[in-house]
Amino acid sequence: DIVLTQSPDSLAVSLGERATINCKSSQSVFYSHNNNNYLAWYQHKPGQPPKLLIYWASTRDSGVPDRFSGSGSGTDFTLTISNLQAEDVAVYYCQHYYGTPSFGQGTKLEI
Amino acid sequence: QVQLQESGPGLVKPSETLSLTCDVSGASVTSSNWWTWVRQRPGEGLEYIGEIYKAGRTPKTDYSPSLKSRITISVDESKNQFSLKMTSVTAADTALYYCARGSGHSSGFYYDSWGQGTLVTVSS
Numbered sequence: 001d002i003v004l005t006q007s008p009d010s011l012a013v014s015l016g017e018r019a020t021i022n023c024k025s026s027q028s029v030f031y032s033h034n035n036n037n038y039l040a041w042y043q044h045k046p047g048q049p050p051k052l053l054i055y056w057a058s059t060r061d062s063g064v065p066d067r068f069s070g071s072g073s074g075t076d077f078t079l080t081i082s083n084l085q086a087e088d089v090a091v092y093y094c095q096h097y098y099g100t101p102s103f104g105q106g107t108k109l110e111i
Numbered sequence: 112q113v114q115l116q117e118s119g120p121g122l123v124k125p126s127e128t129l130s131l132t133c134d135v136s137g138a139s140v141t142s143s144n145w146w147t148w149v150r151q152r153p154g155e156g157l158e159y160i161g162e163i164y165k166a167g168r169t170p171k172t173d174y175s176p177s178l179k180s181r182i183t184i185s186v187d188e189s190k191n192q193f194s195l196k197m198t199s200v201t202a203a204d205t206a207l208y209y210c211a212r213g214s215g216h217s218s219g220f221y222y223d224s225w226g227q228g229t230l231v232t233v234s235s
Contacts, residue, residue, distance in 0.1 A: 001176060002231055003226075005113070031219070032218070033217075034217045036217065036219060038219045040221040041221075042157075043227060049209055049211075049225035049226060049227055050149075050209070050211075050222070050225055050229075051225075052221060052222060052223045055221040055223075056219075060138040061223060067222070068163065077186075081154055091156075093156065094222070095157075095159075095222075097213075097215070097220055097221055098219070100159070100173055100175065100176065101159045101162075102159055102175075103149075103156060104156070105156050105157050106156040106157070111204070
């Protein structure tokens, strides 16, 4: 089973600054046959369902502000939130879908 | 626009079976999507439960290894809904249960639509 480990568990960033969340996979989620990394990022706010931000490691979902960007390949991935806004306070999860899916433990982002 | 809505009893007794349904509107459960259950236990993160794919004659399922022995996910095409059954529940199964739609290609499906979630408490 693939295990995803996020770091840090929590972080506080000032408004307008940049937040960086890392996700490390216990094995590669890159599929060479189609050159894709099977990794997504979600934003989860209290009282709401999770929201898809990024898929295929770096593709923003429709309507997601370009302040959110995903990068990385193989086993190491990063979600970067630039120009942090108050509404970005949430827990962020990475998730792989290379075989049976699983989620990282989550990273709590605060201002 | 696809919408998903979970329903089911909010309280289940220990050792009994938890049954939840997800009503889908704006999409067909026989489309090329996976239909998924995810839960969040109190104070914890998201946990994948399992999913089903019904775009074809024979449905395909995938279950979390840790829950596989206790869960069954099925589809009801006539009602355009899918369901979760979890047997022998304990307090550890108390959680907010979400249904979601998996979209993608090449055997890679991410969850682009989610229900609001339904809280299930296991208690006598």
